Amino acid sequence: MDADGIHGQLDTLILATLLRGEAHGYAIIGALRERSGERLDLPSGTVYPALRRLERAGHVTGKWTQAGGRRRRVYEITDDGRKALEKGRENWLALRQVMTAVLDPS
Amino acid sequence: MDADGIHGQLDTLILATLLRGEAHGYAIIGALRERSGERLDLPSGTVYPALRRLERAGHVTGKWTQAGGRRRRVYEITDDGRKALEKGRENWLALRQVMTAVLDPS
DNA sequence: GGTTACATGTAGCTCGTCTACATATCAAGA
DNA sequence: TCTTGATATGTAGACGAGCTACATGTAACC
Numbered sequence: 001m002d003a004d005g006i007h008g009q010l011d012t013l014i015l016a017t018l019l020r021g022e023a024h025g026y027a028i029i030g031a032l033r034e035r036s037g038e039r040l041d042l043p044s045g046t047v048y049p050a051l052r053r054l055e056r057a058g059h060v061t062g063k064w065t066q067a068g069g070r071r072r073r074v075y076e077i078t079d080d081g082r083k084a085l086e087k088g089r090e091n092w093l094a095l096r097q098v099m100t101a102v103l104d105p106s
Numbered sequence: 107m108d109a110d111g112i113h114g115q116l117d118t119l120i121l122a123t124l125l126r127g128e129a130h131g132y133a134i135i136g137a138l139r140e141r142s143g144e145r146l147d148l149p150s151g152t153v154y155p156a157l158r159r160l161e162r163a164g165h166v167t168g169k170w171t172q173a174g175g176r177r178r179r180v181y182e183i184t185d186d187g188r189k190a191l192e193k194g195r196e197n198w199l200a201l202r203q204v205m206t207a208v209l210d211p212s
Numbered sequence: 213g214g215t216t217a218c219a220t221g222t223a224g225c226t227c228g229t230c231t232a233c234a235t236a237t238c239a240a241g242a
Numbered sequence: 243t244c245t246t247g248a249t250a251t252g253t254a255g256a257c258g259a260g261c262t263a264c265a266t267g268t269a270a271c272c
Contacts, residue, residue: 008113
């Protein structure tokens with residue numbers, strides 16, 4: 001699965017990833033690829049702007065670090081981010097119920 | 107649930123509704139509200155443009171009818187629409203797998 | 213006569229996501 | 243040594259879905 005089709009769930013996916021510990025953008029992409037069983041491979045042009053959006057919104061905080069000459073921006077989820085994730089999870093469950101009800105013949 | 111949160115699934119929801127028989131826009135809104143257990147209440151400004159998009163794309167065909175002085179545009183799913191629905195269903199299942207894998211701790 | 217349900221639609225906007233590009237470091241292999 | 247690929251971050255420009263608010267008109271009901 002490429003990046004289309006995750007409409008509206010990107011923030012939730014990123015926040016859920018950060019719940020396991022801080023990470024930089026490239027690592028997040030890799031973590032999502034791995035956890036999804038190689039199904040999800042997000043382009044950088046999708047993830048990095050999303051991280052900046054999340055930072056602007058106060059859902060994550062970012063700080064620059066250095067790892068062997070490579071600069072990394074490591075992000076950490078905030079309390080607001082946890083709340084947003086919880087809301088995102090609820091929205092997801094609601095969507096899931098609706099989709100199941102409509103798609104599955106009863 | 108209001109209309110946000112159905113991101114990218116609107117076409118699939120509409121096509122799935124039309125699979126049970128032709129319907130006009132207002133009836134589709136009602137059918138989705140009913141089948142979702144009152145959870146989903148889509149505004150007309152979302153559904154009608156979507157139906158026109160689907161018609162332009164060849165996924166549905168529309169024809170004007172008259173019902174007691176009220177004009178209705180009744181839509182029917184096409185073969186292309188059935189294929190699109192099948193694809194939409196597959197995309198949904200893929201998204202569902204990814205979301206489950208990421209959200210649920212294993 | 214007024215309100216609610218039925219019924220369709222447009223205008224203008226926001227924002228998420230895409231594609232394509234730009235940049236730089238480091239490790240491995242030819 | 244040179245080149246390629248993985249690591250790492252980001253911008254520019256564009257598209258399109260869905261939103262809100264508005265506009266219009268008929269039918270049924272009290």
